[in-house]
Amino acid sequence: MATLLEVSGVSVTFDGFRAINNLSIAMAEPELRAVIGPNGAGKTTFMDIVTGKTRPDEGRVLWTERQIDLLKLSESQIATAGIGRKFQKPTVFEDQSVRDNLAMALANKRGPLSVLMWKASAADRARIQDLAEEVGLAARLDHRAGHLSHGQKQWLEIGMLLAQDPRLLLVDEPAAGMTPAEREHTTALLTRAARSRAVMVIEHDMEFIRRLDCRVTVLHEGSVLAEGSLDHVTQDQQVIDVYLGR
Amino acid sequence: MKIDVSSPAAPAPVRRSFLRDNPSVLWFMGLLGLFTLGVTVLSEGMGVGVISTSLVKVLGMTLCLCLIAVAMDVVWGYCGILSLGHFAFFGLGGYAIGMWLMYARTEIVIRDNLGRGTIPPTEAEVSEAVAAQIFGVVGSSELPLIWSFAGSLPFQLAMVVLVPGLLALVFGWLAFRSRVTGVYLSILTQAMTLALSLYLFQNDTGLRGNNGLSGLQNIPGSLHLPQSVISVWFFWASAFALGAGYLLFAWVVSGKFGSVIKAIRDNEARVRFLGYNVEGYKLFVFTLTGIISGIAGALYYPQAGIINPAEIAPIASIYLAVWVAIGGRGRLYGAVIGAALVSLLSSWLTGGGAPNIDLGFYRIVWTDWWLVLLGLGFVLVTLFFPKGIGGLFDYLVRKS
Ligand SMILES: Nc1ncnc2c1ncn2[C@@H]1O[C@H](COP(=O)(O)OP(=O)(O)O)[C@@H](O)[C@H]1O
Ligand SMILES: [Mg+2]
DSSP: OEEEEEEEEEEEEETTEEEEEEEEEEEEESEEEEEEOOTTSSHHHHHHHHTTSSOOSEEEEEETTTTEEGGGSOHHHHHHTTEEEEOSSOOOOTTSBHHHHHHHHSSSOOSHHHHHHOOOOHHHHHHHHHHHHHTTOGGGTTSBGGGSOHHHHHHHHHHHHHHTOOSEEEEESTTTTOOHHHHHHHHHHHHHHTTTSEEEEEOOOHHHHHHHOSEEEEEETTEEEEEEOHHHHHTOHHHIIIIITO | OOOOSSSOOOOOOSOOOHHHHOHHHHHHHHHHHHHHHHHHHHBTTTSSSOBOHHHHHHHHHHHHHHHHHHHHIIIIIITOOOOSOHHHHHHHHHHHHHHHHHHHHHHHHHHHHHHTSSSOOOHHHHHHHHHHHHHGGGTOOSOOGGGTTTTOHHHHHHHHHHHHHHHHHHHHHHHHHTTOOHHHHHHHHHHHHHHHHHHHHSGGGSSOGGGOEEOTTSOTTOTTSOHHHHHHHHHHHHHHHHHHHHHHHHHHHSHHHHHHHHHHHHHHHHHHHTTOOHHHHHHHHHHHHHHHHHHHHHHHHHHHOEEOGGGGSHHHHHHHHHHHHHHOTTOHHHHHHHHHHHHHHHHHHHTTOSOOEEOSSOEEOHHHHHHHHHHHHHHHHHHHOTTTGGGHHHHHHHHO
């Protein structure tokens, strides 16, 4: 297991408020990791930093064995370097069909001219079909994404992530607002995806985390409070005090 | 807005051919062809003479306005950039072709006059006389540097594309790179337009200040032909340009490129995280539509006969946005409907075509009330028909 992502000593301040405080986290490949922590702990901000949306005041973010400095890349460059992200609020392109949403995410050339000339090859079509089946939307390929249920939108977004074929998936609260059956499907999706990739999941729901059955990082006030198996961190007194005990 | 969750959307499985997937393009081409044929047959110059030459010109100009409206729809309706500057590109295209029209025609006239003497004139004499003739109105007799190649049609044709294209490219690069979006971007495009028009109003910019360029309806090389014939030629050229432009844009907005720019319109941050260089796409669309706007302008002004800096004034670009909004954003034929309807209505009402209405206590004079009517129409459409007139087609299609 080689280190894929190495975040070390990162801090971010918003108007004098330290949202991320000397945070260090590493991800291996493949690995499934859950990140938990109270609201405002800095979980989403951490993903913002890795994906280039927020620039940290200090610290390093290195990517792959080639030690690429992600802080020097733009959002789109980071995405093409192999990091995919699912947002807390499901954001699919509602005006467009499920097929078009997936086609946009496919790992093809992204320059305006290549995209202008693009025609779905047999391989592209097969890949879209596979992805749709994987996330359970095969019957809905030609529906408008805006017509999907909340849970289906979340899956479509996960499907779009997989279509990018990233080495690291950052998934922010995927199970929020899902029915128990939908949650189960989502867990299965993520564990399958993590067989060949690094997947980091932010979640609040302890039952969901338990089913993921993976290493857990607890964030609090912008830094790591505890890390280890779910049983290990839930028995940690500090974690109980700031998070579980409330 | 009512969304029917249960009804499945129309299935559109494998992409077959572009035209089969976009039947509205075929419809549009057919109607445009019929319209062109009809106007030709009824025209004074080529047909039975029911349609006067001046009306042929108005119709040809309207086609050019439809073309810039289609470009506006792509940049605004599809890509979400509310540009209030595309008429600047339109005007620049007009100036570029106007320079050749004016220079070449003046040169022919001067050679004619000088040639009557016993000694043939030298090139320098001709050029001096042309300069004096064109720039006399602004108290100069020297040919400005930018007119160096005004006598060359290929050069000025290249300028029709290059000048608007380069301005759009440079302006867009600066604006998009600093991630200016929304209202701020609109204001910036408006400022560009205003600056350009103020600059052109000055006498020493080499484009005859507020006099602008005139006599553009006289085509060098065809000076012996009557306007009735030339007007039909330009009508054809405008119809061809609209058809070609429509086809080009319909192709651009279909398929994955269209998907990406619509996605940029709806959530550009998300598109970045998919790995697309959003700024590059915006720049591409802004520049391409700027170039097409320039071409539309180059066809419009020879029919109008005159171009001056007032044409580039910011208000023109605002009208453009109003046309597209009224016609229906995000569907190309909507832009055509909006531009044709509003601009024809405008020239009918303000050109004295419509009878003023006497209410006894008050006389409605359309030249005064037209703008109020337009403003009201805009507000009503925005409030009650956000999809514009083009949105009506959705009901028709759903019914059948
Ligand atoms: N762009 C921003 N500007 C100001 N404050 C922010 C910004 N983004 C996040 N914060 C603050 O940083 C803290 C961490 O937020 P976030 O990362 O969203 O928490 P979590 O996802 O763990 O609930 C919160 O207090 C939030 O208000
Ligand atoms: Mg969050």
